Structures are given as structure tokens and as C-alpha cells.
Amino acid sequence: MIKVQTGQIIEYYSNTCRVVATDGIFKCRIQGRMDLVVGDFVKIKPTQDSGDCDAMITERLDRNTALYKSKDRKTKAIAANITHLGILVTVNPKTSLEFIDKWIVIALKSGIQPFIIFNKIDMLENGAYIVLKDLYTDLEVSSFAISAKYQTNLNELISYLANQTSIFVGNSGSGKSTLTSALTGTEILSRELSNNQGVHTTSVSTLYQVANNMKVIDSPGVRDIGIEHLNHAEILAGFKEINDFASKCVFPKCGHQEDDGCAVMQALKHSHIKESRYNNFINLNAAVRS
Ligand SMILES: Nc1nc2c(ncn2[C@@H]2O[C@H](COP(=O)(O)OP(=O)(O)OP(=O)(O)O)[C@@H](O)[C@H]2O)c(=O)[nH]1
Ligand SMILES: [Mg+2]
Ligand SMILES: [Zn+2]
Structure with missing residues (x-):
């Protein structure tokens, strides 16, 4: 009989998953509607009532990322x-x-x-x-x-x-x-x-x-993915070199597409920002709403 312990999900299916824990690898049943993915740390407890599963997941620990x-x-x-x-x-x-x-x-x-x-x-x-x-x-x-x-x-x-x-x-x-x-x-x-x-x-x-x-x-879920859950500030943070110049633009709401007072456009002209990076920055911004 396995004891209550903490483990990490190494494979996830719709209502079962495999968990590597202190005492080995267990096939676990997922109870109810828990939001779980590969990499999650979980608490498991033994169970007899669930077919070919050894244990069930009772709790998900906080995620670092x-x-x-x-x-x-x-x-x-x-x-x-x-x-x-x-x-x-x-x-x-x-x-x-x-x-x-x-x-x-x-x-x-x-x-x-x-x-x-x-x-x-x-x-x-x-x-x-x-x-x-x-x-x-x-x-x-x-x-x-x-x-x-x-x-x-x-x-x-x-x-x-x-x-x-x-x-x-x-x-x-x-x-x-x-x-x-x-x-x-x-x-x-x-x-x-x-x-x-x-x-x-x-x-x-x-x-x-x-x-x-x-x-x-x-993982199969990591080919090309949508980014609608990001906002403009998060996109800017992902373009470190553009972010450095953006804080120097004259207008606080500068869209970085007009020359007037835009430090990003200046930097682009002087090749301090690479063209492909700038273009992708503009394209990614166009793909999100706020
Ligand atoms: N020549 C060459 N072929 C490679 C190399 N790495 C992978 N391949 C080949 O590329 C093909 C696809 O490799 P996979 O590892 O299945 O690609 P994947 O990214 O897991 O693909 P999905 O699971 O469909 O997302 C296979 O035919 C591999 O043999 C490499 O370094 N050189
Ligand atoms: Mg693959
Ligand atoms: Zn600007």
C-alpha cells in the first residue's frame, strides 16, 4: 500500500496521469475538475476503487512558473x-x-x-x-x-x-x-x-x-501558439532592446511607428535595433488587444 506523498506529473491524459513520487511512478486518477499539466507537483493518496490506478491526486501545489x-x-x-x-x-x-x-x-x-x-x-x-x-x-x-x-x-x-x-x-x-x-x-x-x-x-x-x-x-502543444493572453506591456518586456529606447519616447502613449518624438524609430534608423526584431514587435502587438 502506498502512502500519502508528493510527486510530479510526468504524463498527463484526460482523467489519469503518471506521477513520479518518492516511492516510484504511479498511475493516478484525477478527481473532479483539477487544472493539471505536466510538471505540476501534486499530493497523491492510495486508492483501491479506480480500476487500474494506484493512487489519486488530492491536491496541486503552487506552481513556480x-x-x-x-x-x-x-x-x-x-x-x-x-x-x-x-x-x-x-x-x-x-x-x-x-x-x-x-x-x-x-x-x-x-x-x-x-x-x-x-x-x-x-x-x-x-x-x-x-x-x-x-x-x-x-x-x-x-x-x-x-x-x-x-x-x-x-x-x-x-x-x-x-x-x-x-x-x-x-x-x-x-x-x-x-x-x-x-x-x-x-x-x-x-x-x-x-x-x-x-x-x-x-x-x-x-x-x-x-x-x-x-x-x-x-510536448505536442508547443509548435505555433496563440498569444492573445498577452498585453502590449508584456510584449514590450520581451523585446529588451526596444524597451530600453521606448522609455525615452517623447509621448507616453507612443506607438513607435511615427518618427515624431519616437526614440525607438531613431534607434532603428541607427541600427541600434535590428529590423527583424522591430517588425516582429509591431506584428505581435497587432495580434493582441490591450
Ligand atoms: N538531418 C537531421 N535530421 C534531424 C535532426 N534532428 C531531427 N531530425 C529529423 O527530423 C525529423 C523530425 O524529428 P522529430 O524529432 O520527430 O520532430 P518533432 O519536433 O518532435 O516533431 P513533432 O512531434 O511533430 O512536433 C525526423 O525525421 C528526425 O530524424 C538533425 O539534427 N539532423
Ligand atoms: Mg515529436
Ligand atoms: Zn516610440
């Missing part, structure tokens, strides 16, 4: 207690700069450290990612250039992720599952390795815990 997405005006948590968010950037599928900037905004708004992983470097002409790397080094966003498939340059990334809980985000096919397999040594189905169909796309969020206390989450 939570990652949200919006769709059709509804906001939903994707994962909890994450410290780092790795944005997978690939040439194929091509990752847009807007995708990168959007995820930086989302991470910073949630108190999560964003960083960039250039994946599939085996497919690149030497140095092709350097231009992109330069765009983000000034912003204190670390970046790594790797090949998940051929396990190239993983050591630096592994040290960076030690003692952290990370989630990888990227377009379908960017290599989130392949990277998670490489880091954890678990064979996770990727779009190439599948049971019987041609491809396997991740359909459930899983948290893997491995050596050096590295926890990584492979």
Missing part, C-alpha cells in the same frame, strides 16, 4: 514549473524569425529563461547559422548549434540544462523528440521512427528525468 497558450480566446496551461525554454531553429522546416521572437516574449512573460538551439547543423553549409546567432547574442539569449540526429555538440547543452526543467518548442519536424531522445537516452518515437505508420508526431506531453538532474519535456 506556468506556460500558457491561447486559442479561440481561451487560455490554457501547457506545462508547469519550467525554468528554461529551448527554441528549436531549423532550416528545414524553416523557422521564421517571428516564431523565435514570439517564444522569447512568451518565455520572459512567464519567468522562464529562453534560449536557442540551432538543430540539424549536419544539413547546413558551414556557418550558415552565424548570422542568426548574432541577432540574439546581444539579448542575453544563449544559443547552441547541434545535430540531434547525429548527437553533435550536445555536451555544452547538457551542462547548460543540468538541474533545470526545460521544454523544447519548435515546428513539427524541427527535432524536439529526436533531441529529447538524444539527451535522455530513451528511444522516443520521432517522425521517422514509428510503430507502423510512416511518421510519428508527438501527441502527449511527457517529462523525462535523467542524469545530472536534467528534466526535459517533450
Whole structure:
């Protein structure tokens, strides 16, 4: 008989989940309408009455961080207690700069450290990612250039992720599952390795815990996501270099699109702000209401 204990959700289905706790991994029943996601810390207690479940969840502990997405005006948590968010950037599928900037905004708004992983470097002409790397080094966003498939340059990334809980985000096919397999040594189905169909796309969020206390989450909910739950101030906070100049604009409600008294437009003209960053800032602002 298992005792009452605290654990962390490592896999979440609609009314059951898997929890890693002090005494092992348990399949748990979710009681009522609890708002739970992968990464949540929960209290569990033994149960006999629920089919193939060993335990039930009685309580969710407070979250340190939570990652949200919006769709059709509804906001939903994707994962909890994450410290780092790795944005997978690939040439194929091509990752847009807007995708990168959007995820930086989302991470910073949630108190999560964003960083960039250039994946599939085996497919690149030497140095092709350097231009992109330069765009983000000034912003204190670390970046790594790797090949998940051929396990190239993983050591630096592994040290960076030690003692952290990370989630990888990227377009379908960017290599989130392949990277998670490489880091954890678990064979996770990727779009190439599948049971019987041609491809396997991740359909459930899983948290893997491995050596050096590295926890990584492979999730299907993190390809392209809506940001209607953000406001203009939160978007500005995600563009650190623009934020620095915005406080110097003459008009307090400056929209940063007219030259008149706008310090951001001046900075853009003098290349203190990169054009792609400015354009994405304007585009993301246009996508939210307040
Ligand atoms: N050449 C090359 N191919 C890679 C690399 N990493 C991943 N791939 C391939 O890219 C394809 C997609 O990889 P996945 O890991 O399934 O991508 P994913 O991001 O998990 O995709 P979804 O689960 O659909 O979101 C597979 O065929 C991988 O073998 C890499 O470093 N180099
Ligand atoms: Mg996957
Ligand atoms: Zn301005």
C-alpha cells in the first residue's frame, strides 16, 4: 500500500496521469475538475476503487512558473514549473524569425529563461547559422548549434540544462523528440521512427528525468501558439532592446511607428535595433488587444 506523498506529473491524459513520487511512478486518477499539466507537483493518496490506478491526486501545489497558450480566446496551461525554454531553429522546416521572437516574449512573460538551439547543423553549409546567432547574442539569449540526429555538440547543452526543467518548442519536424531522445537516452518515437505508420508526431506531453538532474519535456502543444493572453506591456518586456529606447519616447502613449518624438524609430534608423526584431514587435502587438 502506498502512502500519502508528493510527486510530479510526468504524463498527463484526460482523467489519469503518471506521477513520479518518492516511492516510484504511479498511475493516478484525477478527481473532479483539477487544472493539471505536466510538471505540476501534486499530493497523491492510495486508492483501491479506480480500476487500474494506484493512487489519486488530492491536491496541486503552487506552481513556480506556468506556460500558457491561447486559442479561440481561451487560455490554457501547457506545462508547469519550467525554468528554461529551448527554441528549436531549423532550416528545414524553416523557422521564421517571428516564431523565435514570439517564444522569447512568451518565455520572459512567464519567468522562464529562453534560449536557442540551432538543430540539424549536419544539413547546413558551414556557418550558415552565424548570422542568426548574432541577432540574439546581444539579448542575453544563449544559443547552441547541434545535430540531434547525429548527437553533435550536445555536451555544452547538457551542462547548460543540468538541474533545470526545460521544454523544447519548435515546428513539427524541427527535432524536439529526436533531441529529447538524444539527451535522455530513451528511444522516443520521432517522425521517422514509428510503430507502423510512416511518421510519428508527438501527441502527449511527457517529462523525462535523467542524469545530472536534467528534466526535459517533450510536448505536442508547443509548435505555433496563440498569444492573445498577452498585453502590449508584456510584449514590450520581451523585446529588451526596444524597451530600453521606448522609455525615452517623447509621448507616453507612443506607438513607435511615427518618427515624431519616437526614440525607438531613431534607434532603428541607427541600427541600434535590428529590423527583424522591430517588425516582429509591431506584428505581435497587432495580434493582441490591450
Ligand atoms: N538531418 C537531421 N535530421 C534531424 C535532426 N534532428 C531531427 N531530425 C529529423 O527530423 C525529423 C523530425 O524529428 P522529430 O524529432 O520527430 O520532430 P518533432 O519536433 O518532435 O516533431 P513533432 O512531434 O511533430 O512536433 C525526423 O525525421 C528526425 O530524424 C538533425 O539534427 N539532423
Ligand atoms: Mg515529436
Ligand atoms: Zn516610440
